[in-house]
Amino acid sequence: MKNHLKELIAGSQQKRISYNDYMDAVLYTPNIGYYARAKEKVGPRGDFYTSGNVGDAFGRSLARWFVYLIKRCGVSPRIIEVGAGDGKLAYDILVYIKETEPQIWDSLTYVLVDGSPFHRKIQHERLGIFKQAVSAASLEKWTNVNGIVFSNELFDALPVYVIEKYKGALVEVFVTEKEGDLVEEREPLDNPDILSYLIERKITLNEKQRYEVPLNMIREYEKIVSCIESGILLTIDYGYTDREWKEPAHLQGSLRGYYRHQMIKDALKYPGDMDLTTHIHFDTLIEIGKRKDLSNRGLFLQNEFLLKAGILEELKDHQGTDPFSKTAKRNRAIRGLIVPGGFSEHFKVLLQSKNLADDVKVFPEW
Known part of the structure; x- marks a missing residue:
């Protein structure tokens, strides 16, 4: 990977590349990028966990809510998971529906969309027994969708541009090479797409404040929205509203790495071997959704959403003494997903709909 980056930098006109191009290279270059390699990323042998990997309660709660949408809200029985990874979440959802409905x-029909050949291979091994499961490298085949489209930690893994207010002026932060090491370089901001985004979103920065500009997120989101004819769009991720981005705690931006379950602040370390991630811009998704005829049904904390979706229905009475029984482990996972300070406190859930009547209740009364 380091040789590949050196070639990219050497081949660029200014001998530097944007953070967007750096992230794209280290995460998605075929065969050697972090997400493109045949390597476990999630779980104890990976670099991070997702909500779907903390037992099966998260997936079963989503499935229970999906069933409600299909049976009570007139949503078609088609589920598309964008960025489906290793298929663990899909498996839990499918097992629940098979057992109960x-x-x-x-x-x-359950479509797992993921650009990684390695992930699609794992999906086939895990879900090949289900004729309902279909793997796809992209959304291109899926147009005029009636159903449920959702993602779990998709947008945080997309490349971003990094800008900063430095000595009173806006600059873009680039990546270059110096004496064999990857280092940052600041240059006056002149990217018209970034400038348009800042103007449109009315973004102003304080001195020394860093900010990630998610142009890839916008393109991917618009691609997803364009395939939906009617139904539900669910986005689960960690991120901030515009108001939260202005808080002092976020003045250094959110770009960071995860390597062997340790957070790494230096995004230039372990290129190709480390996950890179940023917090997403929820208000941007909401505003684009409105322009694309989506109705905003709410932005929730993940634990709040899971309670609305019926996660407490998964709790079971447990009189046994074995702390490692299936019931005991599921109950612990549920508590970890809903208690204050638990796993869910880092995540938000954006719920949008298209061509559903405004008076349709998208949550049941448990």
Whole structure:
């Protein structure tokens, strides 16, 4: 990977590359990028956990809510998971529907979209027993979708541009090479797409404040929205509203790495071997959604959303003494997902709909 980066830098006109191009290279270059390699990323042998990897309660809660949308809200039995990774979340959702809803099961289509050949291979190994499961490298085949489209930690893994207010002026932060090491370099901001984004979103920075500009997120989101004819769009991720971005705690931006379950502040360390991530811009998604005829059904903390979706229905009475029984482990996972200070406190859930009547109740009363 380091040789590849050196070639990219040497081949660029100014002998530097944007953070956007750096992240794209270290995360997605075929065969050697972090997400493109045949390597476990999630779980104890990976570099991070997701909500879907903390037992099966997260997936079963989503499935329970999906069933409600299909049975009570008139949503078609088609589920598309964008950025489906290793298929663990899809497996939990499918198992729940198979066990509890035979009629929906017979008419269900579940599409797992992921650009990684390694992930699609793992999906096939895990989900090959289900004829309802279909793997796809992209959304291109799926247009005029009626159903449920959702993502879990998709947008935080997309490349971003990094800007900063430095000595009173806006600069873009680039990546270059110096004496064999990757280092940052500041140059006056002149990227018209970044400038347009800042003007449109009315973004102003304080001195020494860093800010990630998510142009890739916008393109990917618009691509997803364009395929939806009617139904639900659910975005689960960590991120901030515009108001939260202005808080002092976020003045250094949010770009960071995760390597062997340790947070690494220096994004230039371990290129190709470390996950890179940023907090996403929820208000941007909401505003674009409005322009694309989506109705905003709410931005929730993840634990709040899970309670609305019925996660407490997964709790079971447990009289046994074995702390490692399936019931005991699931109950612990549920508590970890809903208690203050637990796993869910880092995540938000954006719920949007298209061509559903405004009076349709998208959450049941448990």
